[in-house]
Amino acid sequence: MAHFQLPEVPTDDGLWGPPTGLGAAQALPEEFRQIPFSPFSKSDRIGRIADWNTSGSTSDDRNAASTVSGRSTRNTRGGSVPAYPTGAPVNTFAYFHAEDESSFSVVDNSRSTATRRGAASSAARGARGGAQAGARTSAFGRGGAQAPAASTRGGRGGARVTPVSTMQRGARRGGYRDWERTQRKAREASITVAPDWEQLSEIDFVRLHKLRMDVEAPEDLASYGALYAYDRSYDRVSVRFERPLQPRDRVHYNPTTSDDPVIQEIAESPDNKAQVFITDSILALLMCSPRSVYPWDVVITKTEDGKMFFDKRANGPFDFVTVNENATEPPIELNDPANGPNPERNVRARINTPSALSLEATFVNENFGFQVCDESKKPYKFSHPNPFHTSADDGQLASCGYRYRRFNLSTDEEDPVEMVVRTELNAYVPGATAKAPPSQFITIRTLNEFDSRAPGAGGAPDWRSRLDQSRGAVVATEMKNNSFKLARFTVQSILAGADNMKVGFISRANPLDPYRHVIMGTSWFKPKELAAQMAYSLANGWGIVRTIIDLVRDAPPGKFVLVKDPNRPIIKFFKVPNDFDQNAEEEEEEEEEAAPEAPEEE
Template identity: 75%
Template sequence: MAHFQLPQGSVDSGAWGPPGTGAATVIPEEFQQIPFAPFSKSERIGRIADWNTGGANNDERSVAGTVQGRSTRNARGSAPAWGAQTSAPANTFAYFHAEDEASFSVVDNAKSGTLRRPTASGALRGGRGGAAAQGRTSPFVRGAPAPAGPSGRPSRGGRTPVMANVQRGARRQGGYRDWERTQRKAREASITVGPEWEQLSELDFSRLQKLRLEVDEPEAIASYGTLYAYDRAYDRVSVRFERPLQPRDRAHYSATTSEDPVIQEIAEDAESKSKVFITDSILALLMCAPRSVYPWDIVITKSEDGKLFFDKRPNGPFDFVTVNENANEPPVELNDPVNGPNPETNTRARINTPGALSLEATFVNENFGFQVCDEKKTHSFKNPNPFHQAAADDGQLASCGYRYRRFNLSTDEADPVEVVVRTELNAFVPGATPKSKPAQYITIRTLNEFDPRAAGAGGAPDWRLRLDQSRGAVVATEMKNNSFKLARFAVQSILAGADNMKLGYISRANTLDPYRHVILGTSWFKPKELAAQMAYSLANGWGIVRTVIDMVRDVAPGRYILVKDPNRPVLRFFKVPFDFDQQEEEEEDTTEDADAQDMADGDE
């Protein structure tokens, strides 16, 4: 059985401490070189024991421990010298104050799986990986011979396989090489907050994501408009058999809630219990708000009788489609430092800004819906298009059907909350015979590729190389980079009661030409299945809507605005003057007049 016998000191010694070397020495030889370490309360306490000293085995254990994300720190927070050995035994218990007192922490904050490359100075002084202090060459120091691999030959890149794997893992971690990344400028708000605006409340996205409300199937109120049949020939489009996107001039109306004559008629009905009125685009944005990144705003009007109207501002964010909003590196503005000192001369930078890409995506989305419809086959609802006037010269109507539906968000029968929503359908799939009813009602949306090599591409693969062979990988990347946009598409289709959603893949004919596009393929999606693939909860969306409605019901009649903070996941609720939109227009006109005057003065 192993045991340890304490050494006995000599009683004949004239002073305290171990006797000197010689015949009278009773201390074993392995303990004779231990130096005497004086102690005083006024001095810093040094390291009592270092279990990592001595030999290559301890150094290997230090590397293994670092690979597993472990580190050892002494009581004062300074890192021990891994594998440190010196020729002077007097330095064995010496204390080295290598870090500042503010860095003291009893919690290990080291990132798991990260192994930093030691510097030359660290290797020489016996720091982490300091093999040079032990009389051997470190394989992690530049210029050192590579260690032998399993086959006896040097490893690739002068690193061991474990080290290479660890470094590859470090590159995949968030925050890698952050000091080399350009600091993005703060985004501007979608609307300027006036000095007379009063902030009433604030909603954080983390709280909104926890809300839940189950809603039953809606009640149909009325249907308006005319739909065209979907051309099934576009199901055979592929990368090899691409088709050019042909712009068509069609009249498509997307009036705001307060300007809808059907909603005004429903709101004036004395027998109606509905108190909330909204369109599907605004409602879908609210239901998907926690996924949004770019700023937006919603104007809310509360009448004297308690009716709520959710409106959009003219030419606001609702009229445009975003691109790669949720990407880790979204598209950058033209004046971003990443575009260099003269971005105006950079064609790729000018056409790939967020605003330019949004206009391009909106143009593509509209024209693809017009092109894939067969205008010879039509299906008309009971009522005509409520926004089209036959006397007006608006051109040919686009395929569009409006469904007005009532959703019951009540949680108490004594306090009913009914929401009237105007939804849109884009086309129908014909039945087996020409006289049969439509087999399906569908919505039509698009995803567009601009330039896989440009800043803000989000790591998307080249569609011409991967779309036909690996469409699932392309869709998965788009779900990551455009999570908010695709969730809105799915929710709008669910609200309209569409049976399917047709998704088109559009790409530029030339990466430097944003005006010519080609259709590379199409896909069918069930709206609810698409939402499930994106981990979107419809109950959470209804919970958000009910929370916003309750917040507006508690305030006095007037006009309010709900603003998404441009740089934080927060919604701000303001009370604004009733004519704030007119003030915005007057400020814009004043700015334009000032610019015109400046140009005139310059010409003189």
Template identity: 60%
Template structure:
């Protein structure tokens, strides 16, 4: 009866494969066969090269060099999978099997007798229109126009024609984006060693929160409002108006320094207190990119106050924060280094400089677009203005409103917010409250412009395209504008489009146009979910309410879509103010 007996395998704990000793299980006829790794994509001309030198060099992959050979093969496999890899697995080790033309093949050639089209029009236009390498004119163009046609093809159609890498719309989105250096932003406040992290929430979890909130109850109103000047509705790019710096006083104290909120907290049973700027930021937190921080203070009686830091993110307006390529910081100049015109232009287009410019523009546009001869006084006078002040007040009204954030009757949660309106407009039904905001253009050709069209040529004819680009590049800023207007109960929002007189000068601006928006309609256009915003606010409020008495800080991570909740010492805000004062004194010295 036929039988088969398995050969005996010798163990070799140091290497893979058969052992290299003289008593190898391999037959002697196969011990000198050359070996090299290869992949399916390699071209193999010969299965084996019997003329190769015998010995240890011919046995690559065996013996003591097997581990190094295996590592090299794995490295080659990883390299072949890369995007720009030029060699595949085994290409470097298969030189013994490389294909070479024989002597008889070297003398062989093919004669092409087909007639080529020599028309200049067909060759050039076909190549330029962007066919696959040779355009619509066929497989090849005339030799006379091939170089020029290739240049035209690369300009208009690129290597893939109209839909190629260099198509008419510019470079392909995402091309070489993976090769850009990662931007590392610094946190808005330094986390101290004694801080204790209590919670960490990423934006994906915040985006799933929902809470329906009814219309608010108005507690009281303060301040004086001027009527909006309707002559600004007629401004266009052909009838522009310069932006004038106007000195007016407008107060924006934090929550704990507001005497009205302190009075309401003493008499009312509400638990949460904040301003509209803090509330709008929390409701739009998932759209933010730049870092920010909020100070939370829980008192012994269970009340929570949310405050801002002086000079923090709430006092300034960002520019192109949500753009695919936002403005970038420039390297600091060395001592004695000269500044050329290009470097000076880049210095005014950094995120900090643009934020300061946008804040200046937004305030002065609100001051300028009102008629101070027509005033409308609210219930009470401005609570922050003292008789000792000599400068005139700006048009501003404060409306203190109460929102019910309760999800059930057993756990009532009420929120008191100080909201602001900027002006009034007269109507048959009575005065209507409005907010006045602005968008600013710095330089459509500069880095960080976000692909925005030039306003002087597109604002009148293609305003929809301008607004759509601003909604994409400034999603967080416009969402805050819309929510602040909704919280204040404003009937309309006036939006101004302001640009620099000279792109290289950030001190002079001009108003190019204005638009009216209903706050709720603008929020709907931006896909802004108010119930999600209220869910975020209620979640943050519950974190502070459940924590013991003390001070806490909510921080947006500067480089991740995450917020963190920290417990900090009671002297945190005072220490930050002292550090800022010391830095200012050092600069003055």
């Protein structure tokens, strides 16, 4: 065990402290007798924070240097610096760093505040009248206008001001009412946090970015549904040969995890070893959550035997597609001050709100997937029919195949963690011959353009003039403005084992008409290559999911809600009552009953 032995310290009975004279030399240990003593001053600021932004030496540095050299002990501003004891070897431990600094080079070429002030004052010395007043450090003139940071020249009547645009070529030009855009209201949460909810944990996105976990290839458990062939004629669609988007009445099922009969059958099977059950849309959102900006929530149910079901709420954010969520200036609400005093009269403002654009993008995404499938050819049927379609009276089924796959998220063989995921495929690419099996299974997604001149467009180019010539620039802009949405599309395709992802570029026929759209082009993307282009790490996504699973495993059985903060990059984990969904529905019914009926018009 480590120990420390105190040295022997001789004392003087007549005086306080160690003995003086010959006894002092004997009291000092022999290993310290030849080391010279470096005096110090009580005014030395030990622990002072270094200011690296200050140009040149400070007054304290100059005073210390002058004191060491013996020239002066007086501060230039009138304050005195106490001198060291007379006759002390002050240069014993002096450090000169001039030679060391000669090997360094300046990386940051930005001008410091002191340099700008010195330049402004030197430029204004020869000015007369308003020139001297304009070169002062105050940013406001006599009339209250802000003076630009420009050079001044001496003149008789005033200063000659160089335009700011000639000094800052790359500066962004301010738009109309930009000062009001910073005063937007905070976003509202996707779900109201009740007072009886108990917050168990909170995770910020910075921590989520650092998580990593490698997961092996999944195991297919079952497959259901039927797929139609993809119509190859849409590969030839371009801006010059665009096609109108035709709405089609098809039935597409996307129930939550707890309402899936196949998942319930797998969970109750005696051979089941999985503890986590989830759908691909919820799993992709969790894996891409650090890219999300808008609020969302996930309901988690943990049973007594340790099984965990991740569910979505009806009409929640999982059922809709966002637009320009990651743009520098996303779409604005109707009551935003930038829309003016009467936004209800502004047609462009009414149809380009985040909620209106989300409904439009969801409509476009669904109908494009229905339209590009060739229903005249024989469909490819999986081993089981659609588990959610009960009778033919419900309508014609859309092209959709469900794959139930099991992923192993275990980090230790003694503590296995397995997950069952329901994934979706949208179509297949036929083989070389009519009797050949499908060559590829694909997913179908869309990117939509609403109005390149409207607020919230995110600097996207006009597709009618740039899509055919510079498709790469259009895709790069969409990756920036819709990073979260594209990452979710890509992860869903990877989870389903799709060979390719078909992306359609849909635009409005008229920028002021959100109900008529045209198909302006299509592109093929391999999911893993697209993830690499977007700098998305699949290992990071699995690490995020395993961290959330560990939070639920450490909690007691019950019901929980995972909430994305609407205005901060934070995820909160709440313990909620088991009937909180029912309470919300009862409150809505009571409000509807209590609402007064509208008077009938005569």
